Amino acid sequence: MIKKLLLLSCAASSLLATNGVNMIGTGTVSRSMGGTGVAFFSDGSGAMGKNIALIADVKESELHLDVTYFNASVSTSTQDYMILNETPANPGPAEATSQNHADTNFIPTVSYVSKIDDSWSWGATMMGAAGMGVDYKGEYAQRQVKTGMMLMKIIPGISYRTGNTTFGFAPVLGLGSLSLNYDEGQTQADGTRDTRQSNREGLFGTNIGGSDLVPAFGWQAGLDVKVTEKLRFGATYQSSLKYKYKDVANFKQFGPHGMVNMANDYTDGALQNFRDENIQTGTGFGNGFQTLSEYLQSDFGLSQLVADGLISLMPSGTIGASLDATNPVNLDDLTMEQPWEVAIGFGYELTDQVTVTGDYRYIAWGLAEGYKDFGWENQSVYALGFEFRPNKQFRFRGGYNYADSPLKNCSNEIGSLMTDIQGTLVFDQAVSMLNMTGFPAIATTHFTLGAGYDFSENVTVDAAFMYSPETVTTRSGSLVPGASDTLSDQLPANAHIPGLDMDYEYTTKMEQMTLSLGINYRF
Secondary structure (H helix, E strand, C coil), X not given: CHHHHHHHHHCCCCCECCECCECCCCCHHHHHCCCCCCCCCCCHHHHHHHCHHHHHHCCCEEEEEEEEEEEEEEEEEEXXXXXXXXCCCCCCCEEEECCCCHHHCEEEEEEEEEECCCCEEEEEEEEEEEEECXXXXXXXXXXXXXXXXXXXXXXXXXXXXXXXXXXXXXXXXXXXXXXXXXXXXXXXXXXXXXXXXXXXXXXXXXXXXXXXXXXXXXXXXXXXXXXXCCEEEEEEEECCEEEEEEEEECHHXXXXXXXXXXXXXXXXXXXXXXXXXXXXXXXXXXXXXXXXXXXXXXXXXXXXXXXXXXXXCCCCCCHHHHHHHCCCCCCEEEEEEECCEEEEEEEEECCCCEEEEEXXXXXXXXXCCCXXXXXXXXXXXXXXXXXXXXXXXXXXXXXXXXXXXXXXXXXXXXXXXXXXXXXXXXEHHXXXXXXXXXXXXXXXXXXXXXXXXXXXXXXXXXXXXXXXXEEEEEEEEECCCCHHHHXXXXXXXXXXXXXXXXXXXXXXXEEEEEEEEEEEEEC
């Protein structure tokens, strides 16, 4: 039973969350009001997630159950003229839509909050907090990328009220799971494919996340000030949570070593045989060739520019070391630190029937280990919401949430430049591919609606709908910019030789919607 509950709380394997990898709200009411809630109390669940100080508003005790159905439509168009990736029969843009595993699209929250006395309150919650993932199995242009990252939080907290000011504090136990599966083969010289795809086991034997549930520890603190009877101000801070995932992927396959490995596969093991027969014996390159560059040009048909560039990028300097390093069993660990956040907000009762809310949140993706390595940028989130109460039983809500994507559009990228991913050099071209294809957290704009109804003094039911219209992000460049221009005297007019410039472009489109239902029981 515990495993099932944890699995449900983490289940988001085909989802792309909204502000980066974070859901825009915690609880149905918050989600219906644009993700606001730093200075607005609706129920204990929303307070535990948005501002722990707000649990002081609970009247006696509350039990809250909440579930959100999350659906994201994600497609990626890939145009990759790298000679080792391109399929000769279809060199143009290849678009594919990520598979959607509907059985893992439900995210639950369970909370309990209780008042101790007039000053003290306490509560605890377990919530699905964030996640993202795609599944391009069978789509070779997208390298059969299949990813899944799921994050949940267990939060026990306490608040203390003195006068019109309340302070809150809570330790946080985060539980995360991460997987990255991909096509470890590539197009052969005759246009055929080696279709092998890594298939590392998911959580509890499913296709959700990685094989392990990794803990991380942090804390959050909140402040709530009732400035007047109608105006409320809140502030909150959430510390970072550092997850250290084991055996995620062989990142050397996405750098210079991987180019050598793919060249070896592309020529049916010729480089391996060449290494075994010549380099290990110390007898030279043989076959009349004096340099490795000459060998690559003659046997593989690469230009001198490409051949020399490939050799210069090999940190080890030997073919053998590259082939050994890119063995698929040699998996690297990856630390992904959920960044710290700071938020401020207000709640103001315009009339007895209407309350408006506004939040500003700053999320430090660009300072967090893992995300900063992949080039994510810090994010400012702006949210507005309202609640209209026509009578004592009904409430109608709406909201708007906007944040620039932490992944920006990029053109004219020099893909052969390299980024250090926690000790491994990876081509910037591969970083763009992994971001756009595997982890495209690009949503920016969200519109929300919701309603609530009191069935009795003890039972309230709330519902929410969120829609994020299509967002498009493109990253493009060339592994060897200007190679065609450099060799223009050797090419026909307006010629493009695949594998010479090695151009690439990754364009991702995403559209999202969520439906949430919450039940709050007061006793």
